[in-house]
Amino acid sequence: GAVVSQHPSRVICKSGTSVKIECRSLDFQATTMFWYRQFPKQSLMLMATSNEGSKATYEQGVEKDKFLINHASLTLSTLTVTSAHPEDSSFYICSASHSGRANGELFFGEGSRLTVL
Amino acid sequence: AQSVTQLGSHVSVSEGALVLLRCNYSSSVPPYLFWYVQYPNQGLQLLLKYTSAATLVKGINGFEAEFKKSETSFHLTKPSAHMSDAAEYFCAVGAGTSYGKLTFGQGTILTVHP
Numbered sequence: 001g002a003v004v005s006q007h008p009s010r011v012i013c014k015s016g017t018s019v020k021i022e023c024r025s026l027d028f029q030a031t032t033m034f035w036y037r038q039f040p041k042q043s044l045m046l047m048a049t050s051n052e053g054s055k056a057t058y059e060q061g062v063e064k065d066k067f068l069i070n071h072a073s074l075t076l077s078t079l080t081v082t083s084a085h086p087e088d089s090s091f092y093i094c095s096a097s098h099s100g101r102a103n104g105e106l107f108f109g110e111g112s113r114l115t116v117l
Numbered sequence: 118a119q120s121v122t123q124l125g126s127h128v129s130v131s132e133g134a135l136v137l138l139r140c141n142y143s144s145s146v147p148p149y150l151f152w153y154v155q156y157p158n159q160g161l162q163l164l165l166k167y168t169s170a171a172t173l174v175k176g177i178n179g180f181e182a183e184f185k186k187s188e189t190s191f192h193l194t195k196p197s198a199h200m201s202d203a204a205e206y207f208c209a210v211g212a213g214t215s216y217g218k219l220t221f222g223q224g225t226i227l228t229v230h231p
Contacts, residue, residue, distance in 0.1 A: 004160065
């Protein structure tokens with residue numbers, strides 16, 4: 001149990017296009033999901049906190065108009081990278097907070113590798 | 118503010134040898150500390166966590182870690198490495214009483230030689 005799935009796992013796009021990444025909790029409800037970004041040989045950096053039914057909370061330095069987050073249901077959050085540029089190429093990982101577990105235990109998706117040409 | 122430093126981006130051990138992955142943290146509040154493992158093309162899997170109970174924490178796959186407040190450390194150990202332990206390991210710190218927003222270390226890639 002407690003599986004989080006991301007889709008797509010890999011995506012290549014042209015500069016200027018928008019890309020949507022989905023994060024789904026398959027067998028539990030997640031009122032809160034987190035989006036992380038990981039550059040090569042670097043740590044995971046929290047981008048934003050996604051709360052079901054409300055606006056996402058972005059970390060300092062993360063452009064909310066660039067990285068659109070929607071958490072429309074208790075099992076799905078989406079991250080849309082708008083007008084992507086090569087510097088947006090990165091590994092994006094989501095995690096979902098299990099509403100039924102103590103302290104909201106986190107479960108991570110497999111990650112989505114974005115390459116912008 | 119919180120931060121995590123993992124000493125050594127790569128660690129190589131022989132099968133059967135001791136595994137020691139180092140993690141030091143900085144936190145302005147009593148921390149929650151975590152070790153996650155990531156196998157190729159997979160998500161992060163929780164190995165173990167410290168949440169202010171016992172300072173020696175046992176996790177899955179024979180791993181354990183000891184919280185040392187005086188040294189601000191939370192090093193991960195395993196007495197005998199197995200080939201299947203080869204992966205990338207992340208130390209993370211959270212604050213408060215929920216998992217919430219975690220701050221991750223840079224990761225350590227563990228290689229196990231036969």
